[in-house]
Amino acid sequence: MTSETTDMTASETSASQTPERKVNPWLRASLEYGPILAFFVGYMIVRNMSFTVGGREYEGFLAVTAGFIPLQIICTFFLWRVTGKLSAIQILTVILVAAMGGVSIWLNDERFIKMKPTILYVFFFVMLGFGLLRGQSYLRVVMEHTLPMTDEGWMILTRRVAFFFAALAVANELVWRTMSTDAWVNFKTFGLPAALFLFFMTQSRLFSKYGIEKDETAAEG
Numbered sequence: 001m002t003s004e005t006t007d008m009t010a011s012e013t014s015a016s017q018t019p020e021r022k023v024n025p026w027l028r029a030s031l032e033y034g035p036i037l038a039f040f041v042g043y044m045i046v047r048n049m050s051f052t053v054g055g056r057e058y059e060g061f062l063a064v065t066a067g068f069i070p071l072q073i074i075c076t077f078f079l080w081r082v083t084g085k086l087s088a089i090q091i092l093t094v095i096l097v098a099a100m101g102g103v104s105i106w107l108n109d110e111r112f113i114k115m116k117p118t119i120l121y122v123f124f125f126v127m128l129g130f131g132l133l134r135g136q137s138y139l140r141v142v143m144e145h146t147l148p149m150t151d152e153g154w155m156i157l158t159r160r161v162a163f164f165f166a167a168l169a170v171a172n173e174l175v176w177r178t179m180s181t182d183a184w185v186n187f188k189t190f191g192l193p194a195a196l197f198l199f200f201m202t203q204s205r206l207f208s209k210y211g212i213e214k215d216e217t218a219a220e221g
Contacts, residue, residue, distance in 0.1 A: 023082045031079040035072045040189040061110050061181055069101045114176040121169035128162035153210025164199050
């Protein structure tokens with residue numbers, strides 16, 4: 001292994017283990033989930049309305065999307081300010097919201113913002129799959145400091161998470177392409193978070209079998 005590779009690996013490991021500042025859990029939850037809940041409430045209010053801006057008519061869904069983009073950016077910025085750290089998913093999410101939401105508004109086409117979850121989940125499926133082909137768990141890099149496990153446990157969990165992301169991407173495509181906008185908004189607001197929660201709840205046996213105590217991790221280090 002070259003010195004450059006060693007330095008890069010050490011730098012990535014150090015960054016991934018940088019501790020977050022402890023913040024009020026309600027504040028954190030508001031910054032993380034507030035934008036999507038605001039989107040849901042806003043959509044329920046204006047879903048049957050249309051708005052004319054600059055001579056162009058926009059349906060309620062796109063009007064709410066226009067407000068959702070800056071709200072997501074602002075909340076992500078403040079989340080970074082109070083915790084001192086953002087996950088890869090949080091960073092990619094705000095980028096995709098701005099990009100796909102902006103394209104949807106520019107083209108007056110709601111399909112692009114509906115594709116955002118698909119792109120997000122496919123990206124992480126590909127990244128985790130690439131790591132697995134190399135015999136590595138990229139998931140471990142970002143989660144090891146909060147979930148200590150053995151090497152075998154991380155490889156098993158990474159495979160499961162990769163295929164779970166692929167399943168979520170397929171589910172999102174099926175919902176937005178075959179169902180109403182109302183159905184997709186409900187799926188995005190409640191269905192996807194519930195699926196993520198249930199998935200990790202079902203991994204409790206894996207965590208119990210392959211988990212290691214933090215003092216053991218420190219001793220190994």
